[in-house]
Amino acid sequence: MGRAPCCDKANVKKGPWSPEEDAKLKDFIEKFGTGGNWIGLPQKAGLKRCGKSCRLRWLNYLRPNIKHGEFTDEEDKIICTLYSNIGSRWSIIAGQLPGRTDNDIKNYWNTKLKKKLMGLMVPSNQNKFYPTLISSHQPLSSNLYNSSFYSSQPTTNIPQNNYLYYNNNNSLPLISTNYYHQDFHHCNYINNPLKDHMTNNHNMLMFGGNDQASTCSSSDGSCSQISYGNNNNNNNNKQHLKQEEMVVGNCFVQENQKFMLQHYNNDIINSLSGFVDDQKPRISGILESCSGAELEYGILEEVKQLISTSNCNLVNDDDEDKEKEKEKGMMYYY
DNA sequence: AATAGCGGCAACCGCTGTAAT
DNA sequence: CATTACAGCGGTTGCCGCTAT
Missing domain, CATH: 1.10.10.60 (Homeodomain-like)
Structure with missing residues (x-):
């Protein structure tokens, strides 16, 4: 046997809270606290509510110093x-x-x-686009074009199903679907190709580690379950996933350092984007084909090359023990 | 004035990891 | 160790008020 049931589900009130109920809950918690037990609270406070409902009401509305209204x-x-x-x-x-x-x-x-x-986006399918390396660093391959962040204005036709966002301050641009917005570099918002694109049905490769992608560690040799490129996270998908160990050593990057590579060929844009989380100085990201086409073998090799030989040197020389930061990463690709 | 459509928001639902029995 | 509830969280729903027609 486990625990006893928390409440009589059939005999609890649902829906909006009345001022009387609010007062009862507030008074009770101010006098006695929650005691870490929400389930027992409503009965003690004389409320015909589920403890879960009380908790929500308190946290979202009644507790002190709640700020409502316009966000700054x-x-x-x-x-x-x-x-x-x-x-x-x-x-x-x-x-x-x-x-x-x-x-x-x-x-x-x-x-x-x-x-x-x-609302900041403007639809267009007439914009131009060069494959670019958007980074504060030199490109690592002759097949990937270097371009400064602000001067990387599109110059060839961008496929219709792509967004390209820019922003400033080393923030990542974002390729998504349908629109290009040339003024986005005036915006401070940072975009996240990782999260957004993982929900799409794109072919992609993930490398390095973070919460959304894989988490790989040389210290314990373990890898947590990775996320795949779409919502069909079933075993069939996993069967097609290839896995390859690679060295991510010397990928030193500063906090908030972000980078992106884009590779354009015919109607396919392959993009590589990444960022470094605050805790672990490693590169991580996704390589994907935004048009949904197969990733080209060449770009895959480019990325391997990039990651394994980059020596990004984004951390200044007096940074602590670089050797310590060397990691083995995993590449996952279809 | 009536009402359909829409947006904002409070509250509920369902899932996951943890804890109690 | 297995079972069950709890706590917390993110996604979703549905009510209410405002606006356009």
Whole structure:
């Protein structure tokens, strides 16, 4: 036998909270606290509510110092930046915005902020595009063109089903679908090709490690389960996935350093993008074919070359023990 | 004035990892 | 160790009020 049931599901009230219920809950918690036990709380407080419902009401509405109303530009920026890096981890994002609840931020993102960003895009299929290396570093292959971040204006036809976003301050540009927006480099928002594209049905390769992709460590030799390129995370998909160990040593990168490679050939854009998480100085990212076509063997080799020989040297010389940071990574590709 | 459509938001649902029995 | 509930989280729903027609 396990625990006893928490409440009589048939005999609890649902729906909006009345002012009386709010007062009862608030008074009780202010006097006695939650005691770490939400399930037992409603009965003690004289409420015909599920403990779960009480918890939500308290956290999202009744607890002290809750901030409601307009989000500031600074808050917008924080939300966008965090979303770009960690995705929809609302509770973590809320932790960086005192007084804001995860529910508030989630609602704000879904109803306003996302649209605000989308509104910056201008549809076009007439724009031009060169394969570019967008990075503060030299290109690592002659087949990948070097271009400074701000001067990498498109010059050949961009396939219709692609977005290209720019922004500034070493933030990643983003290739997605359908639109190109040439003014996006004025925007401070950081985009996340990793998260966004993993939900699409693109062919892709992931390397390095982070929460969204694989997590590989030379210290314990383990790899956590990786995410695949679409929602069909079934065993059939995994059977087609190839895995290859590779050295990611010497990929020293500064915090927030981001890079992107794009490789254009016929109607296919292959892009490689990556970032470094705050904790682990390693490169990670995704190589994908935005048009959904097969990844070209050549670009795959380019990436291997890039990662294994890059010596990015993005960390200054007095950085601590570089050898310590050498890692073995895994490449996954179809 | 009536009402259909839409957006915002509070609350619920369902999943996952953890803890209690 | 197995079973079951709890706590927390993100996704989704549905109500309510505003606006356009």
